[in-house]
Amino acid sequence: MADTPALAVAVFVSGRGSNVQAIQDKIDRAELNARIVLMISSSAKAGALEIARRHHIPAFTLTADQYVDEAAYSQALLHLLEDHAVRLIVLAGYLKKVPVQIVQSYRHRMINIHPALLPSFGGQGLYGRHVHEAVLNYGCKVSGATVHLVDFEYDTGQPLLQRCVPVQEEDTPETLAARVLAVEHEILPEAIRLFAENRIQVQEGRVRIRAERG
Numbered sequence: 001m002a003d004t005p006a007l008a009v010a011v012f013v014s015g016r017g018s019n020v021q022a023i024q025d026k027i028d029r030a031e032l033n034a035r036i037v038l039m040i041s042s043s044a045k046a047g048a049l050e051i052a053r054r055h056h057i058p059a060f061t062l063t064a065d066q067y068v069d070e071a072a073y074s075q076a077l078l079h080l081l082e083d084h085a086v087r088l089i090v091l092a093g094y095l096k097k098v099p100v101q102i103v104q105s106y107r108h109r110m111i112n113i114h115p116a117l118l119p120s121f122g123g124q125g126l127y128g129r130h131v132h133e134a135v136l137n138y139g140c141k142v143s144g145a146t147v148h149l150v151d152f153e154y155d156t157g158q159p160l161l162q163r164c165v166p167v168q169e170e171d172t173p174e175t176l177a178a179r180v181l182a183v184e185h186e187i188l189p190e191a192i193r194l195f196a197e198n199r200i201q202v203q204e205g206r207v208r209i210r211a212e213r214g
């Protein structure tokens with residue numbers, strides 16, 4: 001692992017940042033050959049910014065409404081990504097749509113974590129508590145988390161990793177969210193590790209994971 005340079009990762013966040021913390025913990029334990037080189041937050045109040053401060057991660061609060069148009073916003077984002085030599089973008093609880101130009105520039109190099117088993121319970125408006133409420137209202141017996149490539153729509157890119165959790169009779173949105181979050185904290189760093197080990201291949205729109213070298 002020490003021979004390969006650490007994968008330079010940018011995290012995009014809007015909230016508390018527990019997924020960022022899970023990634024950073026794996027890095028600190030030398031279980032993930034990556035480095036969070038940049039954090040983009042859509043909110044100055046995001047708890048994730050505190051994590052960035054603690055770990056000396058350069059962090060910027062950026063939203064489209066600070067710019068004259070989407071092109072100017074995209075340029076600002078692209079400059080930051082290029083200045084920090086970012087190889088992989090990780091949306092970790094990011095509630096804004098990523099500009100088209102960034103999706104194009106980071107095609108197959110941008111992933112998102114969603115707290116359900118896509119393609120169920122995804123799309124605009126299905127985030128946070130709303131997802132778990134919808135799963136419970138439908139009466140699902142399992143839920144889970146999905147890491148997927150980012151394309152031009154919300155939650156529609158190809159899945160890379162998925163993991164199930166049981167739904168229990170007495171679950172509330174909060175208890176289910178906590179069970180799902182625990183697996184998010186496993187599969188998001190795991191997905192980054194696959195990129196760091198160059199094991200992700202996208203062929204005819206399908207994600208293939210190459211076997212680990214023995």
Ligand code: GRF
Binds near residue numbers: 016019
């Ligand atoms: C997670 O549940 C993630 O799946 C969703 O937003 C939440 C972010 O949590 N996209 P955190 O900010 O990482 O704690």
